[in-house]
Amino acid sequence: MAWHEKILRVDLIKGTCTAEAMNMDWAEQYLGARGLASKYLAEEMDPGADALSPGNVLIFATGPLTGTTAATGGRYVVVTKGALTGAIACSNSGGQWGGELRLAGWDMVVITGKSEKPVYLHIDDDNAELRDADDFIWGKSVWDTEAALKERHGDQRMRIASIGRAGETLNRYACVVNDLDRAAGRSGVGAVMGAKNLKSIAVRGTKGVAVRDPAGFEAAVRAARAKLDPSPDRAGLAKTGTISMLDITQAFGSLPTRNNRDVQFEDADKVGAAAMSATRRTDGSKNLINGKACFSCTIGCGRVSKLDPTHFSAKSGERYKNASGGLEYESAYALAPMVGVDDIEAATFANQVCNEEGMDPISFGATLSAAMELYETGAISDKETDGLKLHFGSAEALVESVKLAGLGKGFGADLGLGAKRLCEKYSQPDFAMVVKGQEFPGYDGRSMQGMALAYATSNRGACHLKADPYGDDFGGGPLEGKAKIVYESQNAVAAVDSAGICLFPMSVWDLNDVAAQVDAACGGSWSAERMAEMGERIWNLERLFNLAAGLTSKDDTLPKRILTEKLKSGTGKGKVAELGKMLPAYYELRGWDNEGVPTTQTLQRLSLT
Numbered sequence: 001m002a003w004h005e006k007i008l009r010v011d012l013i014k015g016t017c018t019a020e021a022m023n024m025d026w027a028e029q030y031l032g033a034r035g036l037a038s039k040y041l042a043e044e045m046d047p048g049a050d051a052l053s054p055g056n057v058l059i060f061a062t063g064p065l066t067g068t069t070a071a072t073g074g075r076y077v078v079v080t081k082g083a084l085t086g087a088i089a090c091s092n093s094g095g096q097w098g099g100e101l102r103l104a105g106w107d108m109v110v111i112t113g114k115s116e117k118p119v120y121l122h123i124d125d126d127n128a129e130l131r132d133a134d135d136f137i138w139g140k141s142v143w144d145t146e147a148a149l150k151e152r153h154g155d156q157r158m159r160i161a162s163i164g165r166a167g168e169t170l171n172r173y174a175c176v177v178n179d180l181d182r183a184a185g186r187s188g189v190g191a192v193m194g195a196k197n198l199k200s201i202a203v204r205g206t207k208g209v210a211v212r213d214p215a216g217f218e219a220a221v222r223a224a225r226a227k228l229d230p231s232p233d234r235a236g237l238a239k240t241g242t243i244s245m246l247d248i249t250q251a252f253g254s255l256p257t258r259n260n261r262d263v264q265f266e267d268a269d270k271v272g273a274a275a276m277s278a279t280r281r282t283d284g285s286k287n288l289i290n291g292k293a294c295f296s297c298t299i300g301c302g303r304v305s306k307l308d309p310t311h312f313s314a315k316s317g318e319r320y321k322n323a324s325g326g327l328e329y330e331s332a333y334a335l336a337p338m339v340g341v342d343d344i345e346a347a348t349f350a351n352q353v354c355n356e357e358g359m360d361p362i363s364f365g366a367t368l369s370a371a372m373e374l375y376e377t378g379a380i381s382d383k384e385t386d387g388l389k390l391h392f393g394s395a396e397a398l399v400e401s402v403k404l405a406g407l408g409k410g411f412g413a414d415l416g417l418g419a420k421r422l423c424e425k426y427s428q429p430d431f432a433m434v435v436k437g438q439e440f441p442g443y444d445g446r447s448m449q450g451m452a453l454a455y456a457t458s459n460r461g462a463c464h465l466k467a468d469p470y471g472d473d474f475g476g477g478p479l480e481g482k483a484k485i486v487y488e489s490q491n492a493v494a495a496v497d498s499a500g501i502c503l504f505p506m507s508v509w510d511l512n513d514v515a516a517q518v519d520a521a522c523g524g525s526w527s528a529e530r531m532a533e534m535g536e537r538i539w540n541l542e543r544l545f546n547l548a549a550g551l552t553s554k555d556d557t558l559p560k561r562i563l564t565e566k567l568k569s570g571t572g573k574g575k576v577a578e579l580g581k582m583l584p585a586y587y588e589l590r591g592w593d594n595e596g597v598p599t600t601q602t603l604q605r606l607s608l609t
């Protein structure tokens with residue numbers, strides 16, 4: 001129960017959609033979403049296959065709590081081999097789409113092969129079929145695709161996940177956008193979808209999600225909500241969203257600025273939470289007009305913004321003057337301090353285009369930042385940029401670049417390579433702030449040493465959502481304790497990601513709260529200990545996939561800048577990332593050898609042999 005025990009298998013070569021029983025032995029070991037989808041991926045694809053080849057497998061997966069009343073129980077993941085990284089990718093999204101897939105009666109959609117012509121997948125409860133996308137949505141943005149699909153099917157309540165033109169043009173950090181502004185954002189999962197000629201998955205579900213013990217489940221959900229709902233953490237996220245983190249990283253000195261050449265931005269106050277809520281002189285309105293919540297979420301950290309209609313970027317089209325998904329911390333960092341831009345309206349516009357065309361704003365901003373360093377150091381010039389003046393701080397460059405990258409046109413095609421490939425192309429690989437080819441999120445690892453280790457060891461490349469070293473880093477915890485904190489939190493996060501809920505309640509909950517809800521929903525004696533062990537199993541399964549794909553311990557590293565250039569300001573002034581002091585302890589805790597390979601003993605302990 002809680003699981004439907006049913007997956008939808010889509011063969012894009014044959015053009016078939018088939019219902020299949022879910023492997024419940026695997027569900028016992030990997031639960032759902034991230035864990036179970038990773039197991040299917042590892043079993044079904046050759047890790048050595050090119051991410052953009054038909055041999056890649058693309059999986060949309062929910063967890064057993066997705067679609068239930070569990071707080072934040074609306075998450076789904078996209079698991080595949082990442083187009084940006086060549087490593088296993090697990091991109092997590094909220095909104096309403098994941099809940100709708102569960103209401104339609106499916107736990108997962110497993111997509112193989114490549115369609116000869118562009119198609120979309122239409123799911124209406126038990127019925128699923130591939131339809132021609134060529135005649136009306138291929139070549140359209142995410143926003144226009146959503147409108148066209150709803151009109152064609154005469155159903156304004158269907159939920160849609162799509163790629164934009166970035167995915168169609170194989171931008172390496174293209175994402176999958178659902179519900180217009182929520183995204184499975186990282187690692188280029190949208191490029192994989194584009195390479196398969198799959199434009200959208202439109203879902204309508206009218207069924208419920210049954211749980212094993214309805215009374216027990218209600219009690220567990222109520223107990224978890226009783227902790228979460230009155231908490232200051234929930235209230236803070238509801239009030240200001242995640243962008244309030246910008247004030248913290250600015251004060252601490254971990255806010256990546258101008259391609260991590262600095263970690264404090266002199267104009268941070270112009271692009272943070274206060275600026276978002278300030279009344280504009282121009283039109284008397286505010287950038288932020290509302291908050292919003294994903295399916296079954298009692299936090300509601302999402303932002304709804306309205307661009308200043310007098311801003312120069314608003315001339316790009318009437319559509320940009322409408323209310324739309326606003327800046328979160330990660331998009332704000334990447335589209336403002338990272339590119340040195342102090343204009344919150346320009347950053348808001350760039351964020352809108354990322355949603356509209358299906359691009360990860362973190363990777364786009366960090367790639368543009370690398371391009372700006374290439375430009376300012378003379379490694380590229382107007383000749384390569386088609387006349388774009390890529391100076392740090394240029395709002396005009398940000399606005400023009402995001403439009404070009406979204407369409408893959410002109411220098412936008414270069415920007416679509418991602419920072420690693422771009423910097424290698426122009427012979428400056430050290431300018432790329434990446435791990436395993438994936439651009440940094442909004443934390444500098446020199447003042448946050450735990451985050452440095454988390455970035456270096458993340459299976460999907462640099463990531464702020466696969467470990468939880470925040471409290472210890474901001475609290476000034478000693479270097480010796482970092483490996484244990486990263487190791488344990490990576491396992492816990494993998495377990496939570498597999499349940500189908502968001503990570504944000506975990507500042508208030510612990511694994512006992514999650515296990516109680518999972519156990520009442522599914523049965524099987526789930527406990528905090530079993531969840532943690534499962535998380536460790538998932539982490540090692542992902543690691544094995546990456547090793548088989550050709551990654552090695554050499555990929556558990558950080559850019560030269562982070563390892564050798566001392567911070568100029570902030571609490572970490574004078575420091576570099578001490579990865580060499582943390583990594584051996586981390587490998588030991590993981591039960592890996594000196595080359596970062598899980599030992600036989602570790603694999604046996606986790607039932608991975």
Ligand code: SF4
Nearest residue numbers: 094294297299301502
């Ligand atoms: S906390 Fe925010 S991201 Fe998480 S489910 Fe709620 S609204 Fe969505």
